[in-house]
Amino acid sequence: MRLFEILLVLSCLALLVNLLFIKRSTKKIGLVLCIGSGLIFVVQLFVEGYRWQLLLVYIMTALLILIVLLRQSKMMVNLKIGKLLKYSLSSLIVILLVVSTSLSVYLPVFHLPKPDGTEKVGTQTFHFTDQNRDETLTEDQSDKRELMVQVWYPTENSNNNKSEALFPKDKEMFKKYIQTYSNSLNLPDFVFDYWKYSKTNSYENVEILPSTSPYPLVLLSHGMGTSRVLQASQAENLVSHGFIVVTIDHTYSTFATIFPDGRVTDYKTKSTTIEEREIVGNIWTKDVEFVINQIEKLNAGAIESQFKGKIDLNNIGVMGHSFGGATAFNTTYLDHRIKAGINMDGSLYGVENIGVIKKPFMFIRSGNFKDWLVDFKNDKNSDNEVYKQLSDELNIIKNVINQGGNAIYIEGTQHFNFTDLQFYSELIKLTGITGDINGKRGASIVNQYVLDFFNKQLKGAGGNLIQGPNDKYPEVKFIKPADL
Structure with missing residues (x-):
């Protein structure tokens, strides 16, 4: 995984931990986490680039930022949920993060290894x-x-x-290129879209x-x-x-x-x-x-x-x-x-x-x-x-x-x-x-x-x-x- 992809997953987990174990009254911690996670989210999308393997991480991060912010507002001050539901939802979030992270690890943005010569x-x-x-x-x-x-x-x-780039830089040519691969393998085009970063x-x-x-x-x-x-x-x-x-x-x-x-x-x-x-x-x-x-x-x-x-x-x-x-x-x-x-x-x-x-x-x-x-x-x-x-x-x-x-x-x-x-x-x-x-x-x-x-x-x-x-x-x- 790339640097900001790793940071994004960690920030998502930090938001979840904040919701589970840190009191509502500690507003500064929640606010700092939301700002930090939001910045990492934006940098990852605009610097490293979106890829479908992280879609669940994107959704969970945005959702957790929203929940942390609402949790500290008057709108949700009296809202309480049972422990069973709370930890069930948290477990589901963790499972979704693991799935998304695993896809990112096993279908990585790869680069060719460095040649070992001097030229x-x-x-x-x-x-x-x-x-x-x-x-x-x-x-x-x-x-x-x-x-x-x-x-x-x-x-x-x-x-x-x-x-x-390893594959064609022109967007239309790249699209045609991956379509040929996807048609041959009977897979959707988007599966190979992340190759553009290699x-x-x-x-x-x-x-x-x-x-x-x-x-x-x-x-x-x-x-x-x-x-x-x-x-x-x-x-x-x-x-x-x-x-x-x-x-x-x-x-x-x-x-x-x-x-x-x-x-x-x-x-x-x-x-x-x-x-x-x-x-x-x-x-x-x-x-x-x-x-x-x-x-x-x-x-x-x-x-x-x-x-x-x-x-x-x-x-x-x-x-x-x-x-x-x-x-x-x-x-x-x-x-x-x-x-x-x-x-x-x-x-x-x-x-x-x-x-x-x-x-x-x-x-x-x-x-x-x-x-x-x-x-x-x-x-x-x-x-x-x-x-x-x-x-x-x-x-x-x-x-x-x-x-x-x-x-x-x-x-x-x-x-x-x-x-x-x-x-x-x-x-x-x-x-x-x-x-x-x-x-x-x-x-x-x-x-x-x-x-x-x-x-x-x-x-x-x-x-x-x-x-x-x-x-x-x-x-x-x-x-x-x-x-x-």
């Missing part, structure tokens, strides 16, 4: 259209493939700009930090049905250590993608069968390749921007979560411009045509990988198409390790511990999509191993963590070829 983070968003590629995920045959791409980069933030650690459209050498580049793809918003803290952390990161919204495969003209696209992708996954995977792979083409234009000055000559195109990495992780593998394998890649808990697609990958690559799997592997080995249905797909994938992981790459799993994590969703609410754990590990701890471990890998492969430094087990991170287990 501040700037960000700028681009709208790119691939005129050479038709949009196949809509019925309009005239559609071309459009992408929203966010560039994250080191900055001095010399103008001392305030950090950016902050990143980035500054929009600030100048890039001057450097004697260009910055290595990492492209980052989200998982199927999420969006680049859920990978923001990973982008910020890499940038704080001297990388430029580009996050991509794979249009029509996100919960919501907002375009500059106010259009908001939602999820329209079919990816349930192996064939459908390969079709969509091909689209995402071409998305990444197209974005690299656009980054080359930015770096050459063909597209006007502040990034001319600032990006090291000889040191390009790619990473992703889930389907984005599979795309990271695919693009690393296919695109000669990509030097190294990371797959965060993503099942591969198109594996039957994959040979031995000769580039540095790392697989990071969730904590259930070991149990999954045991179940897979015990599966007798070896003629099944899915079984063959998974068997081919394990052979690919084995080849990566044999070629000097890495494969690890992190105990206590589940699939969405590789996203920022774990910061949204502790209640997420109840769904099972995040693991028992503390969210910030899990995110920090992932960030450290991602950073160590890209430091070694794109900067020629570091690489200590990916050499083997480390006492600082006992949750991390290295996968050996013999395990597969």
Whole structure:
């Protein structure tokens, strides 16, 4: 909970205690409490902002202020109520306060964790259209493939700009954005309204930090049905250590993608069968390749921007979560411009045509990988198409390790511990999509191993963590070829 939210709850309890245990004749105490509570109420609403989780606290505070003031007036001097009714009403008020406070605690106004590097983070968003590629995920045959791409980069933030909101600042765009989420989850729009208060650690459209050498580049793809918003803290952390990161919204495969003209696209992708996954995977792979083409234009000055000559195109990495992780593998394998890649808990697609990958690559799997592997080995249905797909994938992981790459799993994590969703609410754990590990701890471990890998492969430094087990991170287990 935020500071004035906590103070508001405490002031509400203080008003209740005043009514229950302090004599009417002690008017000064009641008056001071009413004034103090009223001021906290106003400051909370106008400084921190209203949110629905505190609605019961707002109502109880206003009601108790009114009762305390009336209690000291001549209007209520002779009014008496029985002890049973008095304490029953008080108990009900306490229960309502506990409910409202619990909603505020478990559906908090969250902010992204601070990056652990030394550099501040700037960000700028681009709208790119691939005129050479038709949009196949809509019925309009005239559609071309459009992408929203966010560039994250080191900055001095010399103008001392305030950090950016995580979600769109424009009220209408934000409304459309949360409507897309709420419709997908069959929830009322107001449930997500408080997201407007969440902050990143980035500054929009600030100048890039001057450097004697260009910055290595990492492209980052989200998982199927999420969006680049859920990978923001990973982008910020890499940038704080001297990388430029580009996050991509794979249009029509996100919960919501907002375009500059106010259009908001939602999820329209079919990816349930192996064939459908390969079709969509091909689209995402071409998305990444197209974005690299656009980054080359930015770096050459063909597209006007502040990034001319600032990006090291000889040191390009790619990473992703889930389907984005599979795309990271695919693009690393296919695109000669990509030097190294990371797959965060993503099942591969198109594996039957994959040979031995000769580039540095790392697989990071969730904590259930070991149990999954045991179940897979015990599966007798070896003629099944899915079984063959998974068997081919394990052979690919084995080849990566044999070629000097890495494969690890992190105990206590589940699939969405590789996203920022774990910061949204502790209640997420109840769904099972995040693991028992503390969210910030899990995110920090992932960030450290991602950073160590890209430091070694794109900067020629570091690489200590990916050499083997480390006492600082006992949750991390290295996968050996013999395990597969």
